[in-house]
Amino acid sequence: MRNLTFPRRTALHLALGSLALPGVARAQQAQIDPLISGPTPPGACRGGRVTIGSLVEPPALDPFRQAADARIRVSVLMYQGLFYEDQSGVARPLLAESAAASADGKSWTFRLRRGVKFHTGQTMTSADVKYSYDFMRNAANGSPGAGDLSSVASIDAPEEHTVVFNLSRPNAALPMTLTNKYGAVVPRGFFETPNSGTRMNEISVGTGPFKLKQFRPNSTLTFERNPDYWQPGLPYLDEVTFVTMPNSAAMVVGLQSRRIDLAMFSRPQDTQALANAPGVQVHRWPSLNQKTVDLDCKYQQLSDMRVRQAIALAIDKKTVMDASISGYGTVIGTMVAGMQEAWGVPIDQLPNQRVDLDRARSLLAAAGHPSGFDIDLTTIIGYDWMDAAAVTIAEQLRRINIQVNIRKLDLGVWIRNFRAREMGFTFNDWGTTPDPSLLYYRHFRAAPEGADFRNWNNARASALLDRGQETADPAARKAIYAEFQKILAEEVPTIMMFSSDLLTANRTRLKNYVQHGTGWYFGLAKAWVEG
């Protein structure tokens, strides 16, 4: 039995230990694991309220059935999974205390934390865990997270504080799958209450540091301190209110006039107005997000790999990044910046990363387009960075005689096309849970196991993704994903351009706020206010 146990209260050592490894993301150099094991801030005091400005608002709060990132951002305050997605790519114990996989990798035993109470007052047991994940993995319940649990065959609850996940195929990424993106542990039987999904807009039933106080759509979302929270002494804040703001100018004004204490900016350059604002601090954090150009491998000229390679060779990622987010980010190859050191292949070892117009032109000629062609490039309304990026890329592709027509789409329409695998040639903006399997599998594994949104249908890549998911040994896993990334860069179903940094600005009265690379608000559990 391979034992990946995390003994109680040694998570700090683990996190510190991971610092010594060469392959650790940038975030860890600045801050150690903000939620689970970071040191208690000196001088922290209990109490106080903060107001947070947000450009997005969750459409609804059900963590099981709403995929929107705006929902996940705040859900992590109320709901928790068995593990926490440490940015180094390690799943840290959250409601679980330890994880152990059987020798064949097809059975995982999790010991649960004791003394965890739901917001409803009930005590969490293994039956609740089984109930919650059984609900999520049953596709008939409509959870977007069901697909991630497709390897789970059954869940047992042999003891009050032990759950066993039995798998149909080994899945080394299981702990990272049981983190906080979709689903959570909720009291057993909760979904039998009528309208359980929309009921979650009125009450929270999770185990997180904050409870839902009030949700007023199109206006505010308020949380209050959970007095029974299982991490002793946390959280510090009594109340957190999110206010939906129309644009970043309003957030800048709100911070300057002391109406809001914290805001996260989607376009990093918008924080420039705050550089010299008294009483306001701006922080820059590495992110797990990526800005890409996706290429539907069945769409018109893109069905020819040489055309896709030519496009990759004509795009200068750095220029696109400078134009669209004023350089506040990191150019990437085939891995998001936050995970590059742990899992990425260095850019100079990947094909099709350097601009080479001569090669691009000869590839186009070989593909039967010596004088180029016209193509539509899709941007999404509300994603401002795409507008500047589109103009820049149109300019760059013109140099190899590809004429780009920019098409702007409503997000709902874009999602429909994406899910129907009719994306064409489009920008995309997405984040990941920090594990390579969760990053790649659904997007690039051929159907039916994966969704293969880009119609890539690549057998070699799929075989590697299967092996990567099944392999537990970190070094072997890393080698598998390195091979996968080389194929990805060679065949260009996507061009991962850059990860944009997360920029937060806060009033100085708010202390110790740490921003997680996903953009989710884990850090509020340990933030506090002065006075």
Next chain:
Amino acid sequence: MAGFLGRRLGAAAIAALLSSLAVFLLMRAVPGDIIGQMLGQTGSDRAAEQALRAFFGLDRPLWAQFAEWVGGAVQGDLGRSWYQGRPVSAMVWDAFLVTLQLAVLTLALATLVGVPLGVVAGIAQGTRIDRAIQTFNLIGLSAPVFWLGLMLLVGTSAALDWSPPFAWSGPHEDLEENIAILVLPVLSLAVLQAAAYSQFVRGLMIEELGKDYIRAGRAKGLTPRELYFKHALANVMIPLVTFMGLILVQILGGVVVIESLFSLPGLGRLILSAIQGRDYPVVQGALLFVVIIATTINLAVDLLYGLLDPRLRP
């Protein structure tokens, strides 16, 4: 009178039904639905999709969905929001109160400023005062509302180190906060409407003051005050009321922008977010409500004519 009202109400009911059908079909013609939004960029799990489609009744024929909605609507049941779970009627009503407060305050301010400006400009036609007022009208009519709103927001912050609280409070919850929230949005909307008023009233006054009865009045030795305010202004009232109705409808339309700009949870924002989220019951219920409101305002304007001018009584 009863026949007139009956005919108008009948026409209103037909208008409501036809516009509801149009909204119903248009929303479904827009690509993408709530299921795509709930499942997002994750795998297209057919089973999950079908389960959700059945849950929302989207697997049934269109006519059956529409018939069920109409059946509920005539009994006052507009259904529940797919995201919020709250009754649509309650959500629409709450949002309407916000919009109504914004619209009424804007209309009041625009009328109080715009009508006197128009009267003065009309009387003082061609003078420096007239030109100053016309300049204001030109600026007011040509400045886009979103730009004006943003400039006011940034300007007050820079000049006064003040900004409105962005979290909504109703007048019954916290009146002071409520006023603080509404000052800038009302100002941004009212400038445009006051300019429109002023321009309109100026034209009416000039036309009225050129008429024979004014000359006759002047010859009779009436004072300017009697001439302008008793006679000319009285005749300007009818078109003014029509215009007020138009302005009110226009404000109700313009609030979409201003509600978004100042984070006000009003009707415009409710409809916009429901369209983006493909929350069909909310879109249908809210737009039906808007149709009813617009029809009522038009009817009220027609009835007001009769009050102001007996010759126009139906």
